Amino acid sequence: MGSRRPTDITLGVADILRPRGITFIHDTVNEVQPDALKVCTETSEYEYDYLVISTGPHLSCEEIPGLSPEQGFTHCTFTMEYAVKSKEAWNRLLEEPGPIVLGSTQMASCFGPYYELAFEMDHELRKRKMRHKVPITYLTSEPYVGHMGVGGLGKSKRFMEDEFAELDIKTVTNQSIDEITPDEIRLAGGGTLPFKLAMLAPPFKGVAGVAPLGNPRGFIPADNHYRHPDHANIYTIGVAMALAPPEPTPVPTGVPKTGFMTVRMAKAAAANIAADVQNIPPTYEKELSVVCLMDMGRTAALMVADPVLPPRQKSYLKKALWAKWAKIQFEKYFLWKMRHGYSRLP
Numbered sequence: 528m529g530s531r532r533p534t535d536i537t538l539g540v541a542d543i544l545r546p547r548g549i550t551f552i553h554d555t556v557n558e559v560q561p562d563a564l565k566v567c568t569e570t571s572e573y574e575y576d577y578l579v580i581s582t583g584p585h586l587s588c589e590e591i592p593g594l595s596p597e598q599g600f601t602h603c604t605f606t607m608e609y610a611v612k613s614k615e616a617w618n619r620l621l622e623e624p625g626p627i628v629l630g631s632t633q634m635a636s637c638f639g640p641y642y643e644l645a646f647e648m649d650h651e652l653r654k655r656k657m658r659h660k661v662p663i664t665y666l667t668s669e670p671y672v673g674h675m676g677v678g679g680l681g682k683s684k685r686f687m688e689d690e691f692a693e694l695d696i697k698t699v700t701n702q703s704i705d706e707i708t709p710d711e712i713r714l715a716g717g718g719t720l721p722f723k724l725a726m727l728a729p730p731f732k733g734v735a736g737v738a739p740l741g742n743p744r745g746f747i748p749a750d751n752h753y754r755h756p757d758h759a760n761i762y763t764i765g766v767a768m769a770l771a772p773p774e775p776t777p778v779p780t781g782v783p784k785t786g787f788m789t790v791r792m793a794k795a796a797a798a799n800i801a802a803d804v805q806n807i808p809p810t811y812e813k814e815l816s817v818v819c820l821m822d823m824g825r826t827a828a829l830m831v832a833d834p835v836l837p838p839r840q841k842s843y844l845k846k847a848l849w850a851k852w853a854k855i856q857f858e859k860y861f862l863w864k865m866r867h868g869y870s871r872l873p
């Protein structure tokens with residue numbers, strides 16, 4: 528929405544890592560050779576004793592014609608460059624109001640940000656007294672709103688339905704997309720959704736350079752200690768890791784691996800590598816739980832799921848103004864911690 532500039536939330540990784548004796552090389556991995564213990568990049572080759580794959584998603588826009596902030600007609604906030612383009616598209620919409628369609632395509636694996644966008648856009652338009660000029664539709668591959676790729680979370684289905692109904696945000700669920708043209712989304716099975724601004728999470732895949740080590744969509748399998756089942760010295764964390772959905776959904780969706788989860792996976796993998804170096808058994812097992820603070824315009828919601836996939840010991844969803852303040856405080860704390868290179872074991 529423009530409340531942060533790229534420089535507010537961007538850090539120079541090399542300078543932060545150097546005092547820890549860690550060299551940062553900015554290069555693209557084209558291939559991993561697990562038998563030769565080598566990583567091949569655009570410009571060089573690197574030998575390794577241990578490898579941690581944390582390459583995140585390939586945003587697979589090519590799977591749906593017309594879907595792309597570059598060659599297509601949709602926007603998304605999943606890279607800094609795309610987020611900046613989205614802001615420009617948002618500014619154009621404010622000048623020439625019209626319908627917004629936002630949400631997630633088939634095989635998308637990250638739903639939270641588009642719920643946040645729906646609430647943020649609604650809030651911003653109401654502040655500007657323009658909401659009546661901008662119909663908003665939440666379009667998703669999820670079988671119902673609030674599913675979020677994890678089979679729902681506490682009362683998330685009822686909660687999102689109620690919130691969207693109150694804010695007059697229409698929903699189209701359980702839907703895959705055939706094609707996107709400059710001004711409409713063509714839905715599988717017929718029907719179209721016209722738009723002035725379309726913001727859609729693309730399908731997720733693993734990135735090409737590591738995909739041969741992974742499943743058919745290029746996500747890397749990991750055992751209980753984040754190790755590749757066939758290569759004990761290769762670890763995987765974050766979005767790159769394969770994680771089976773809790774249940775097959777009629778339109779395929781992926782399980783989100785949030786930043787919160789990724790940080791915990793990274794700490795666990797680091798501790799397990801340290802144990803292996805000392806010839807002791809790995810200490811940390813896969814225990815995936817999640818805590819999220821979801822922006823909702825003027826307010827926010829705290830969401831907790833432990834474990835992340837059902838059945839759960841604990842799941843919790845609470846809307847409150849303090850959650851908004853907690854999110855802002857957490858942002859400041861997280862950036863401060865990262866700037867100073869502070870870390871601790873899980």
Ligand SMILES: Cc1cc2nc3c(=O)[nH]c(=O)nc-3n(C[C@H](O)[C@H](O)[C@H](O)COP(=O)(O)OP(=O)(O)OC[C@H]3O[C@@H](n4cnc5c(N)ncnc54)[C@H](O)[C@@H]3O)c2cc1C
Binds near residue numbers: 606637640734787820
């Ligand atoms: C808009 C948005 C909002 C979000 N909000 C939240 C939130 O509130 N809370 C939360 O917990 N999570 C949130 N997330 C999710 C969170 O950002 C991700 O879960 C997290 O970034 C995943 O970390 P990762 O290291 O797996 O992947 P990434 O952060 O995607 O990092 C992967 C890195 O690998 C690099 N890379 C890719 N391919 C190659 C290659 N071939 N060679 C070399 N490098 C390569 C990429 O350039 C990138 O730097 C949000 C995500 C988005 C998009």
